Structures are given as structure tokens and as C-alpha cells.
Amino acid sequence: MADDLKQIIAARAGRELKDGQIINLGIGLPTLIANHVPAGVDVIIQTENGAIGVGPQPDPGCEDRDRANAGNQPISLLAGGSYFDSCTSFAMIRGGHLDATFLGTLQVDGEGNIANYMVPGKMLAGMGGAMDLITGAKIVHIVTEHCAKDGTPKLMKACTFPLTGAKECDVIITERALFRRHPDKGFVLEEVAAGHTLDDIAACTDMAYVVADDVKLDAFGE
Amino acid sequence: MADDLKQIIAARAGRELKDGQIINLGIGLPTLIANHVPAGVDVIIQTENGAIGVGPQPDPGCEDRDRANAGNQPISLLAGGSYFDSCTSFAMIRGGHLDATFLGTLQVDGEGNIANYMVPGKMLAGMGGAMDLITGAKIVHIVTEHCAKDGTPKLMKACTFPLTGAKECDVIITERALFRRHPDKGFVLEEVAAGHTLDDIAACTDMAYVVADDVKLDAFGE
């Protein structure tokens, strides 16, 4: 994914953060969201390999192999942070102690199903902590490029790859749009990024959704 | 139970200890076994409320309410000991990491059943950690006065009180005798304390047992 698209998505995702939330950011694009926490909002970042209170990346030369996130990037620890083992980490995650998680995906569908760990017969990375995060975090955000590299929709009628989580996705943020799932209406298109139209979104989205009455066009600009 | 009987039982139980064993001692009489560890034998004592490496009782004036055993007696901690929470404590106990436990009882029978936590309609103390200890420790020793206060046998044909553990007792040590359970023969009377005869033991023991070919009479004297 192009860096500028990543930054657009991360910036919009950052604006979903609420003051005081405890969050976990997946590897790759989701990690960038840490750079887009709005002013006046304090969030606490947990990393599933065993730390909470993750701070900014240390300056070059000050990294430490034993202070890293789940993507092996060096981290610092804020005052009040602590380290723990994997069982305790997933007690936090599975036990509903995280307010939100942000994860990338291969596919997501209108039922809230997420498929992001394997392409049958091709690629098996493994689900890592994603299955637990999707199950345990109070709000599950999918942050992803709207379409796959070959241009096919990632927001599907129904996921075709093995699921990482069933009916767990709450919010989908792409470089083109933001969808939020409501208990009865399913996914609602709330925002369309500047440069895109409602028709554009319809054309590149197989997933069932409804358009919000007050859908915001030319969004993502703030 | 009279103190001298307790000391006889604790002394004999102490001689069951092997160098390097990790053990847990129940509240009351079993705790006395710590004073009867034979010379040249080092054992490590775990207490289920959350310490391992329990050392001698501190001198008067040096006790500390936060360094106590499961019976609330003050303890010291030997070099190499550590503290932990109840989940970790029972991970040790249930997980088979203890070599032996020594517990008192209300009743025990020839099947190795142990009943030591309630008298229906009369007394409900609760099993505390005993059920886990009986299940998890590699060798379960029952240390008890041979008969109840009213003179009735505690070594029963079959326990009548609710069981704390089923078929888990390996060794029974009373002030009169030592029985060890063999896989096929059941409990074998191995030792009779000085001052008692084989007939005495038979008269005060309802539990089925066989007498060892090399049963040691006038024992417990060392």
C-alpha cells in the first residue's frame, strides 16, 4: 500500500480514539495510528507480546531488543507502563479489558466477519494475536485499503477465506470511506473521503451496507 | 491430640523425607514435621498461600504479618525462596510440581480415600487447599492420631464423611503404625510403634490392610 494512503487511513482511525481508551494496534498500518492521536486525547497502548503504556519509538541508538512491540519495532515505555507474560497479556485481551483494537485485513463482510490470516493454498502467516483481539476487544476496527492489489473488493458480500473472527467487526476505515456497524441496520456508510462519490464507493464495495441519512461527503479532510 | 503423640507422628513422618523434595505441610500437626527433617536431608517447603522456601519461625519480635503460612503462623524465607499469588501457587500444586504433601484427616480408608473437611450436619471448615494438594502432590501422606477422640477408628473400612480426595492416599502415619499403599496389595502395615502389637493395631483399625512380611515391630524409636 502506498504510504500516503496508509497515512490517510491512520489519520482517520486516530480520530476514532477517545480519551482514556486502552487500545492494541496490529502490525503494519495500524501501528501508524499511534502517530495520529488527536491533541487532548490520551490513550494507553498495549502490545500483546507483553507491555502496556507503549510510548514513542526511541531515538536511533537508544533502541533495546527487549523493548519491542509485536512487530519487533523498538518501543519506549511511558511512566505507569509495565511488562508481563503472554498469559497475562491475553487475559487482558480476551477478558474485555481493552477498549479497542485496530487491525488490517484481507477480507471483511457485512456480517462483521473478518478474514486476515490465511489464503488457502497460498499463504499461511497465522492469526497471531488477532483472533483473541477480535474476540476480546470492546470495539474492533478494521483499517485497510479499500481494494486488494488486483483491484478486487476487500469489503465482500461474504468472506471466502477462513475467518479470523465471526461477526466481530464494528468499524471499517479505508482510504475512501468509513462504515460503522449498527445492531439492526448492519454497516452504515458514514463518511466518504474527499475525491470519492457515493457511486464510487458502491462500485468498489461488495459488502452490503446502507448509506447514513447524514452521510458526510468530502470527509477525512480535517 | 496430646503434644507427645504429635511429636511421635511428626518425627516418623520426617523420616519419610528425601533430600531435595519439595513439600507442602498442612495446618496443625503436619507443620511440626518441619522440625523433624533428618540431618543431611534438605527439603523445600511450599505454603499454598503463596511462598516457597519457607524457613524457620522467626524469633519473637521479628514476625511479620505479611510473611506467614496457611495457618497464619509467622515464617521466614530461605535464600532462593519467593512469593507468588494463589493461582501460581495452585499451578505448582495441581500441576504435579510438589513431591509430597502431609495432611491430617478425619477419616481415611483402604482404598486411599481421604475425608478431612466436613462432618455432615456438624462441622464445615472447608477443604481449603487440601483437595488440590491431594490431587496434585506426587506422594500424599496422612498424618493422624490412630483413633478419634471417642476412641473410634479413623482408619475406616470405608469413609463415611464426604471425601476430600478419592484413592489418593499413599502413606498413613499414626502414633502407632505406618501403612504404605502398594498398587496391588493395598495398604501394607510396615511398622508398629514400640508399645503396640500387631493385635493392638488390628483391634483399632477398621481399614483393610496386609501385614508386611518384614513388618518392623518396636519401630518409631530412632
Next chain:
Amino acid sequence: MPKNKVVPIEEAMSRIKSGMSIAVGGFIGQGDPLTLIDHLKTMDVKDLTIYENDAGYRERGVVELVRLGKIKKVVASHVGTTPYIGKAMNEGTLEVEVVPQGTLAERMRSGGAGLGGFLTPTGIGTTYGESREQIEVDGRTYLLEKALKCDIAIVRAHRGDTWGNLMYRGTSRNFNVPAAMCADYVIAEVENLYTLGELDPEAVHTAGIFVDAVVRANIDYCVLREEAYHNG
């Protein structure tokens, strides 16, 4: 920056309502949250269900709440250290349920860890075991013990910071760790309150993520500790 959870005791404890379930840390006085229990004695609540290893030691601890008629039921591994509990039970004013100590601790942890329960060999073949569903795994039979989730938890730590990171002292750690995990609202009383960053991040026993409110202990436990063995 993690938020400051230090609140007046009245504010934290006002979450407790009649009929609620409360997990209580401590082990026959070792680590019992006596400041919070003392406050609860003054509150107009009743029909509480307590999950704790025991009910305190002699006349101190949850047993005091039982005497005041605030407790409907105690679920514990052992109530032999508080004779009044047996009396109340026999008089029919208190329900008591006893469960194995390791099982109770693990049930709390399971609730806090989002598990539905666990399979344990403890209790197989006993009357207690008959009260549980049995499940066979690879030829061995286990009891299915359900996760425990409480409305409130009250715990005591020796040190705590403003976000609720906690460190316990000696054998006072015990049930405070799992109790602090298993409730919707977790109140920690701390003997010594620290600024964020003062506690060693490698040595924290309960991370602040599990804790909702931090209250300063108003009991001098250090004096209590020294006196404990001199006054019998």
C-alpha cells in the same frame, strides 16, 4: 498518560449496591482489604454475595459484615478461622458454599481472562465433584469449573500508583491478584501511594488495566503487622 484513578473511598465504594457479588482479596488476614471492609460496615447495603478464600481471621474481616447482616452468602475454600461463620450458617442466617482453594482462585482468573471455565482433576470422585459437570479429555475425567465474574472486587496492595498498578508484600499477594482481575469494578486500597513511573515496570504484580479505583488505606498496616503476634 494513564489517568489518575485515586478517588475518595466514599466515591469508589458507592458502586456497591445491595444484592451484588463481591470478590475479596486476602487470606485469613494476610492482605485483606480492611479499610474497604471497614467502610462497607457503615454502608446501607445487604444481600451481598462474597467470593473470598475465607471470611477473615477470628473476628476481623468479612466476618464483621456477616455479623452486621449484610451478607447473604459466602463462597470460600475455608471458613474455619472465623467461628462466627459456622454459627451463622447453622442458625440459617448465612449461606456458605465451600470450593477447593485452587479452584476458587482459578475461577476468578478465568473470569478476568475472558475464559468460560476450565477443567480440573481436583474433586473427582468426591461429593463436591458431583455438583459439577464432568468432562473426559483423552481418557481422563475432569470437573468443569465455570469462570467467575463479580460486580465488584476489593483488594489491598502494599504499593500502588495513581493508575492502579499494584505490588503486594510477601504472602499478602495470594487472592488479591485473581480477585483484581474478575470484577466489573475493581477497587484497590493501597498502603503506599506512588507517582506514575515510581514502580518498577518489571515488578508490577497487577497492571493498572485491571483496576478501576485506587483508595488510600486508612489503617496503619505496618503497626498492625508488628502487633499481630504480640497480642496473640
Next chain:
Amino acid sequence: MPKNKVVPIEEAMSRIKSGMSIAVGGFIGQGDPLTLIDHLKTMDVKDLTIYENDAGYRERGVVELVRLGKIKKVVASHVGTTPYIGKAMNEGTLEVEVVPQGTLAERMRSGGAGLGGFLTPTGIGTTYGESREQIEVDGRTYLLEKALKCDIAIVRAHRGDTWGNLMYRGTSRNFNVPAAMCADYVIAEVENLYTLGELDPEAVHTAGIFVDAVVRANIDYCVLREEAYHNG
């Protein structure tokens, strides 16, 4: 006095035989027991089954043992950080089973804690979940995940004493804690070896009761740590 478990690496590792299951601590290089893995590379063993969060990072870690043909199967939550694993799997020289990270950690802990398994909501409704027995508790469906018990565990600690009390550093703690619980024979390599009593009894992460052999690390992890981010 707790016994001295410090032994030469050859003696500890000679317990490993072909066909055994081995739990490995660490997380994509953070806390991986590289001294022990390096030694295993020199040993004449094969058909090992590895339980680890991953298979190492890039070309370092358990992946090296896979390259040498010593590994039959890897059970991990993620193998994406070691591209060779996918290659070996596709070529049919290696079996790979992936399980959720929290499930794998908890399976190790359950094995070490004497439990038969646990009920987790993780994986419900997925293909993965279909490989597990489902159990309903109070109206909610869970997967039954079985406890894991291995023949051997190899872990790395930053500090350890002669009895095997261990302390980890930063995010290197991870799977080292549950791995050190779940095996019949647990080998810990320690970067820094301490005399009994030097480690704070309040701050020990893995108690020596879980550990069978202590080996001195022969890798300068402090140098490795400093170099890690400078050489890419």
C-alpha cells in the same frame, strides 16, 4: 537449601531425544533461547515437534533447526516472520499448525497447572474453531482447548539463580513464563547467573520449582540487543 541446578549445556540438552515435543519461549527473537537452539543444531536428533509463538525472526531461531531437518512439526500462532517456514511447509518437509496466540500461551499454562484444558470464546464461528470440541456454558458457546504438556521446554531469562528462579527483561518475558511451566524437563539459559538470595523474592517471574536445569548463556545478548536495530 535449594539444590544447585547449574549444569553444562551438554548435560541438560542430552535429555532431548528424537521425536520429542519441545516448548520454546520467546517471541520473534525477544527472549528466544538462542544458546540452547544453537546447541540443538549440533545434536543428532530429528522429528521434533516445536510449540512456540513463532519460529524465530528472519533466519534466526527455531527456523534454523527446520533448515537442518530436525523438526517434524511446528505449532505456532504466527510463522510470517520466518519466510523459510512457509517454503518448507509448501515443499512438504514441515508440518505447520497455527493456533491463536492467547490459546497457545494458555494451553502451556494449563499443562503446567495440572488442568485438563479450558474454555475460550476465541475462534468461535471460524474454520479453526471447527477443529475443536464446542461446549456451552450458561448459554454461551466456547471452544474446549486442551492443556499442553511437552517433554522438554527451553527458555531464556535475563537473570537466574542457581535453583532456577528466573527474571526476564522487558518484552522478553512473553512465552518464557508459560513454556517454563509445561514440560517434564525445563532447561533455562540465563544471561546472568546469581547466587541464591540475590534475586528479590517479590520480583521473581518464574519460581525455581518449575525449572530443572540452569545453563549459562554463551551469547552476549547485550551486544546483540545494541546491534539489532543498527544492522537492519
